[in-house]
Amino acid sequence: MDYKKAGVDIEAGYKSVELMKEHVKRTIRPEVLGGLGGFAGAFSLSAIKDMEEPILLSGTDGCGTKVKLAFVMDKHDTIGIDAVAMCVNDIACSGGEPLFFLDYIACGKNYPEKIAAIVSGVAEGCVQSECALVGGETAEHPGLMPEDDYDLAGFAVGVVDKKDLITGETITPNDVLIGIASSGVHSNGFSLVRKVFEMTKESLDTYYDELGKTLGEVLIEPTRIYVKALKNVKKAGVTIKGCSHITGGGFYENVPRMLPENVKAVIKKDSYEVPAIFKLIAKNGNVAEEMMYNTFNMGLGMVIAVNPKDVEATMKAIEAAGDKCYIVGNIVAGEKGVELC
Numbered sequence: 511m512d513y514k515k516a517g518v519d520i521e522a523g524y525k526s527v528e529l530m531k532e533h534v535k536r537t538i539r540p541e542v543l544g545g546l547g548g549f550a551g552a553f554s555l556s557a558i559k560d561m562e563e564p565i566l567l568s569g570t571d572g573c574g575t576k577v578k579l580a581f582v583m584d585k586h587d588t589i590g591i592d593a594v595a596m597c598v599n600d601i602a603c604s605g606g607e608p609l610f611f612l613d614y615i616a617c618g619k620n621y622p623e624k625i626a627a628i629v630s631g632v633a634e635g636c637v638q639s640e641c642a643l644v645g646g647e648t649a650e651h652p653g654l655m656p657e658d659d660y661d662l663a664g665f666a667v668g669v670v671d672k673k674d675l676i677t678g679e680t681i682t683p684n685d686v687l688i689g690i691a692s693s694g695v696h697s698n699g700f701s702l703v704r705k706v707f708e709m710t711k712e713s714l715d716t717y718y719d720e721l722g723k724t725l726g727e728v729l730i731e732p733t734r735i736y737v738k739a740l741k742n743v744k745k746a747g748v749t750i751k752g753c754s755h756i757t758g759g760g761f762y763e764n765v766p767r768m769l770p771e772n773v774k775a776v777i778k779k780d781s782y783e784v785p786a787i788f789k790l791i792a793k794n795g796n797v798a799e800e801m802m803y804n805t806f807n808m809g810l811g812m813v814i815a816v817n818p819k820d821v822e823a824t825m826k827a828i829e830a831a832g833d834k835c836y837i838v839g840n841i842v843a844g845e846k847g848v849e850l851c
Contacts, residue, residue, distance in 0.1 A: 526648055529626035533633035537643040541609070551644025553610050553667075563672035567606040571596035572663035574758075575700040579730055581658060582709050586624055588732045590631025591638070592697045593664040595733035596757065598639040601668035602737045603753045603812070605676035605744070608641035608668040615648045615662050618655035628662060631732070639737040641666065674744070678752035678768040678815070685751055685815045685841040687775060688824055691834035692811035693734040694787055698758040699805045703729065706795030720786045728787050734811050734833070742827040743814075750824075752815035756807040763804070765813060765848040774844035777813070778851060782836040785809045803850055815841060 543552035558564045573592045580589045590613070598608040613632045615625060625648055636643045655661075695703060707713055707725060714726030721728050736755075743750055752768035765775050788809065792802050802808060816824050821837065828835040 525622040526620060526625040529622055530629040530633075533626070533630045534643050536633050537611075537636035537641070539609075539640075539642040542642045542644055548645070551610060551612060553642065553644055558669050561669070561671040564669050565606075565672050565675060567601045567604050567668040567670060568666065569597040569600035569668075570663065570665040571600070572661065573697045575704060576697050576729075577659075577661060578704065578709055579700070579714070579726070582711060583714055583726050583730060585730060586627040586631070588631045588634075588730060589662060590628050590633070591635040591732035591735070592631075593662050594632055594635025594639060594641075594666070595735045596697055597664050597666035598635070598641060598668070599733070599736050599755045599812070601666055602639075602740045603676065603755045604670060605674045605740075605750065605753075606668035606670035607741070608639050608666050608737060610642045610644045611636050611664055611666045612644060613646035613662065613664045615646070615660055616651055616655065617648065617660035618651060619657040620648060620650050624660075628660070632664070635732075635735060638735045641668070676750050676753050676768075679770055681752045681768070681770055681773055681815050681841055683773060683841050683843045684818060686818050686821050686837060687777060687839040687841065688814050688816060688821065688828070689777075689782060689810035689836050689838040690736060690739060690812040690814070690828055691734070691782075691836070692756070692785075692807045692809055694728055694731040694785065696733040696757070696807055696811060698760075698807070702795070702797070702805055703791060706791050706797070718786075718790065720790060722786075736812050736833070739812075739828045739831040739833045740814075742831045743824050746823045746827040748816060748820045748824050748827065750814050750816060754813045756810055756813060760802075760804045760806055760808070761813075761848055761850060766846055768813075768815065769841075769846050771846050772843065773841050774846065775813075775815075775839060775848045776842055776851060777839035777848060781838040782809060810836075810838065813838065
């Protein structure tokens with residue numbers, strides 16, 4: 511008896527590391543010390559010494575049951591973008607710059623080419639958010655997970671000068687809400703999606719005129735990363751007063767998280783075109799509108815609050831980063847919460 515017969519292939523692990531090295535190299539920042547394979551990822555903080563009061567930010571998340579979609583479609587090179595996005599978007603939401611990222615892949619069996627494909631997506635997410643992939647872990651769990659299954663999670667660390675921290679404390683009535691378009695369902699609500707649509711190859715390969723693509727192509731679209739857009743707003747000299755990353759819990763849970771007491775966010779549902787995929791989910795699953803807005807991003811991945819005088823500069827900065835944005839509402843006096851009208 512040996513470890514391989516017990517279900518853990520050490521040689522496959524070595525091969526996975528070799529295959530992923532080329533992807534990791536794409537993410538290296540000057541602050542990264544050492545190479546892949548050490549016991550810890552080393553990252554110099556010398557670049558932030560000029561900040562008045564640097565604050566470290568952290569975020570950890572996974573892709574939820576969206577990984578089931580990757581299994582069925584046998585497409586593993588974009589799910590890593592989702593894992594990075596879910597972490598770095600939260601850091602950006604606080605005004606921070608993501609510095610580095612680590613991933614954790616748990617699998618039933620280590621197939622080196624599949625693991626390398628997953629990490630290629632992680633690396634692409636890091637490139638998009640300009641953070642370094644400094645390490646990770648691939649763990650085989652024979653007997654605990656089916657051989658072809660895996661789960662993916664990640665952890666990011668960022669930094670912000672305390673004076674630039676986005677807390678929502680300065681939000682006041684008449685502030686304007688700007689929504690930044692999502693790329694689709696992102697990585698939330700897939701447990702409901704999987705109840706509405708069969709997760710079979712035939713179902714996911716079905717072409718829908720209203721989508722202009724197959725169902726699988728639309729659902730697998732990776733989560734949009736907003737780091738560059740929010741950096742651009744800051745570079746434009748605009749102070750973002752509040753920021754909400756629309757993830758699990760949709761609008762009703764996430765928008766109030768950026769609000770101080772005694773103000774309410776009013777969002778106009780007709781201020782932008784809700785993407786066709788959400789209309790299809792609601793129709794095919796007979797999902798009530800309130801539940802849709804309580805589960806999905808409905809086409810807005812971020813909602814930010816700015817002073818009315820900063821609206822034009824904010825929108826120009828976001829669009830210059832390649833993102834679409836809309837004026838979706840405003841702040842009014844009232845009980846803390848969100849009203850969709």
